Amino acid sequence: MKILVAVKRVIDYNVQIRVKEDNSGVVTDNVKMSTNPPDDNAIEEAVKIKEAGKAKEIVAITIGDDKAQETVRKALAVGADRGIHVKADGIVEPLAVSKILKAVVEKEKPDLVFMGKQAIDDDCNQTGQMLAALLDWPQATFASKIEVSEKSLKVTREVDEGLETIEVNIPAIVTCDLRLNEPRYASLPNIMKAKKKPLDLMTASDLGIDTKPRIEQIKVEEPPKRKAGIKVSNVAELVNKLKNEAKVI
Amino acid sequence: MSVLLIAEHNNKELKPFTLNVINAATQIDEDVHVLLMGHSADAVAKSISEVSGVKKVIHVDNPTYENYLAENYVPVILNLAQNYNHIVSAANTFGKNLMPRVAAKLDTSQVSDIIKVISADTFLRPIYAGNAFATVKSNDSKKCITVRPTSFDPAPSSGGSAEIVKGESAEAFSPTKFVKKEEIKSDRPELGTARVVISGGRGMQSGDNFKLITAIADKLNAAIGASRAAVDAGYITNDHQVGQTGKVVVPDLYIAVGISGAIQHLAGMKESKVIVAINKDGEAPIFSVADYGLEADLFEALPQFLEELNKLNTIQK
Numbered sequence: 233m234k235i236l237v238a239v240k241r242v243i244d245y246n247v248q249i250r251v252k253e254d255n256s257g258v259v260t261d262n263v264k265m266s267t268n269p270p271d272d273n274a275i276e277e278a279v280k281i282k283e284a285g286k287a288k289e290i291v292a293i294t295i296g297d298d299k300a301q302e303t304v305r306k307a308l309a310v311g312a313d314r315g316i317h318v319k320a321d322g323i324v325e326p327l328a329v330s331k332i333l334k335a336v337v338e339k340e341k342p343d344l345v346f347m348g349k350q351a352i353d354d355d356c357n358q359t360g361q362m363l364a365a366l367l368d369w370p371q372a373t374f375a376s377k378i379e380v381s382e383k384s385l386k387v388t389r390e391v392d393e394g395l396e397t398i399e400v401n402i403p404a405i406v407t408c409d410l411r412l413n414e415p416r417y418a419s420l421p422n423i424m425k426a427k428k429k430p431l432d433l434m435t436a437s438d439l440g441i442d443t444k445p446r447i448e449q450i451k452v453e454e455p456p457k458r459k460a461g462i463k464v465s466n467v468a469e470l471v472n473k474l475k476n477e478a479k480v481i
Numbered sequence: 482m483s484v485l486l487i488a489e490h491n492n493k494e495l496k497p498f499t500l501n502v503i504n505a506a507t508q509i510d511e512d513v514h515v516l517l518m519g520h521s522a523d524a525v526a527k528s529i530s531e532v533s534g535v536k537k538v539i540h541v542d543n544p545t546y547e548n549y550l551a552e553n554y555v556p557v558i559l560n561l562a563q564n565y566n567h568i569v570s571a572a573n574t575f576g577k578n579l580m581p582r583v584a585a586k587l588d589t590s591q592v593s594d595i596i597k598v599i600s601a602d603t604f605l606r607p608i609y610a611g612n613a614f615a616t617v618k619s620n621d622s623k624k625c626i627t628v629r630p631t632s633f634d635p636a637p638s639s640g641g642s643a644e645i646v647k648g649e650s651a652e653a654f655s656p657t658k659f660v661k662k663e664e665i666k667s668d669r670p671e672l673g674t675a676r677v678v679i680s681g682g683r684g685m686q687s688g689d690n691f692k693l694i695t696a697i698a699d700k701l702n703a704a705i706g707a708s709r710a711a712v713d714a715g716y717i718t719n720d721h722q723v724g725q726t727g728k729v730v731v732p733d734l735y736i737a738v739g740i741s742g743a744i745q746h747l748a749g750m751k752e753s754k755v756i757v758a759i760n761k762d763g764e765a766p767i768f769s770v771a772d773y774g775l776e777a778d779l780f781e782a783l784p785q786f787l788e789e790l791n792k793l794n795t796i797q798k
Contacts, residue, residue, distance in 0.1 A: 243609070245744070245745065246744070248612070248744060249609045249612050249613060251613050258608075258609060258613055270726075325590045326581065326590070326591070327584065327585060327588070327589070327590045327591070330585060349726075350726070352609070352610065352725065352745075353608065353609060354608055355593065355594065355607065355608055355609070355610065355725070356591070356593045357577045357581070357593060357594075358580075358581035358584070358591050358593060359581075360581075361551070361577075361578060361579075361580075361581035361582045361585070362581045362582070362584065362585035362591075363585075364582060365555070365581070365582040365583075365584075365585035365586050366585050369656070370552060370654070370656045370657040371551060371552065371578070371582065371657075373551075373577070373578045374574060374577075374578070376719070386660065389574075390574070390719060391574040391575075391662070392573050392574045392575070392673070392720075392728070393662065393664045393665065393720075394662065394663050394664045394665040394720055395662070395663045396659075396661070396662045396663075397660040397661050397662075397663075398550070398657060398658060398659055398660055399657070399658045399660055400656060400657050400658075401655075401656035401657075404656070409726075410709070410726055411712075411713075411719055445590070446589075446590035446619070446620055446621050447590050447592065447617050447618065447619055447620065448617065448618040448619075448620060449615055449616075449617055450603070450615075450616040450617065450618055451615070451616045452608070452613050452614070452615045452616075453613065453614050453615075453616075454613065454614075455607070455611060455612065455613065455614050458751065458756075458770050458772075459772075461756070461768075461770075461771045461772040461773055461774060462772070462773060462774070463763075463768070463773075463774045463775070463776060464773055464774065464775050466775075466777075466785075467775065467777070467782055467785040467786050467788075467789055468785075468789055470757065470773055470775050470786070470789075471786065471789040471790065471793070473773055474734070474755070474757070474773070475793065478734075478755045478772065478773075480677070480733050480734040480754070480755050480797070481677075481701060481734065481790070481793070481796055481797055
């Protein structure tokens with residue numbers, strides 16, 4: 233079995249982002265970047281499946297500018313065998329990302345495609361489902377548990393009401409929830425070894441995909457700030473304020 | 482042209498958030514049609530037809546749709562899509578799973594999680610866990626949109642008298658099978674719609690200590706939430722998680738206990754009307770969004786809080 237795992241480079245989840253003064257976007261220069269957190273879960277799960285002897289090869293792919301390659305190298309350092317970097321500058325919307333991934337799937341012919349359920353920059357939560365649509369494959373989204381059989385997967389999904397279990401035939405797309413597993417750290421020797429693993433470079437136009445955005449980003453603003461609150465000195469004062477000032481209890 | 486809205490339900494009842502999405506849809510266009518796919522869900526069809534603002538209910542009844550699978554819903558939606566400019570659903574796990582599969586089939590770039598309708602093609606949406614708001618204009622001829630339900634008031638559930646028409650089923654997608662759903666039953670109000678939410682974080686130190694929170698939740702008829710740190714530490718199950726990757730809540734009162742206020746948690750609660758923070762670290766970021774901050778040890782403060790509530794003659798429910 234072969235697993236393709238898509239990873240995205242985003243602003244690190246611990247960074248407090250800043251909106252650009254001209255409202256054209258958020259500041260990304262000199263800001264710490266990392267792999268999108270649930271994409272780490274996607275890689276981890278693929279590596280665990282390979283370690284269990286159920287997969288032969290893991291291919292990590294990213295789409296983005298030159299530096300996006302770091303996320304593929306990181307995936308190689310924790311156990312992916314091979315990397316693909318599809319170069320693209322600027323905003324690449326989930327629809328274009330899924331078209332690129334479809335073109336790569338048609339070349340690579342993986343049995344499974346894994347990725348995070350959502351990127352923490354644009355918060356779209358679209359790519360996996362769109363890729364499943366374009367390929368006419370089953371989609372197991374928001375996965376918190378995956379059981380692999382020869383021809384199918386049993387996937388437990390995190391849904392609003394609790395948990396849902398579905399069974400999908402292979403080939404399939406899985407989007408991963410943060411609760412799926414605990415991603416490992418890359419060891420220094422493995423980081424060094426990852427530098428020697430093969431990494432293919434291509435562009436979206438090599439694959440015949442137009443990445444021009446369909447959605448116009450008119451402006452990006454700071455959200456309205458909350459009015460500064462007060463500190464109360466004890467619980468009695470707190471309850472009194474909630475009852476008589478805020479009138480919420 | 483009109484809006485097609487995909488209803489979320491359990492064949493017996495309409496999920497309340499559908500009402501909020503109906504309200505958002507009426508701000509896009511007055512002609513809102515609701516698609517109900519299910520099995521033996523006539524009562525749901527009737528209740529949707531009575532919602533103010535709904536002009537037509539398209540009811541597709543088939544055992545295939547008893548359990549919701551996006552793979553089975555999508556072909557039915559695509560068969561109807563030509564009559565509509567906008568296809569809309571809730572930005573919860575139902576709509577998030579469904580809509581991108583529709584959008585990709587229609588070659589449309591979806592607009593996710595809108596919090597405001599500016600015009601029929603322009604919307605406001607949060608990005609970076611709500612730390613920035615983007616105004617976006619969709620240039621696709623068909624627009625696929627998910628709506629953050631808590632950002633819109635619910636449409637009145639009465640006052641409408643829409644016609645109910647039968648819709649056509651489509652072929653089932655056999656590679657995907659529903660196995661089971663384990664709903665977590667609770668007598669408490671639902672986290673997403675509760676008037677009061679009290680949440681615990683890593684500061685709770687154990688799952689057992691959540692009983693301090695439960696006692697207050699009982700008193701205030703509140704839902705119980707948690708930070709991701711508390712969920713990851715195994716104190717409480719994930720369906721309680723509030724934040725960027727959990728639920729977004731907008732209660733009248735949000736009480737954060739032992740929660741430091743990581744960016745991803747604030748994303749899920751900072752639109753609440755009144756926020757209370759109880760934390761022993763006076764520098765914790767949660768205090769920057771709190772209307773009332775109490776710098777105290779929660780193990781002393783929570784029992785006192787319960788005691789003070791017990792002294793009150795009346796408590797709003």
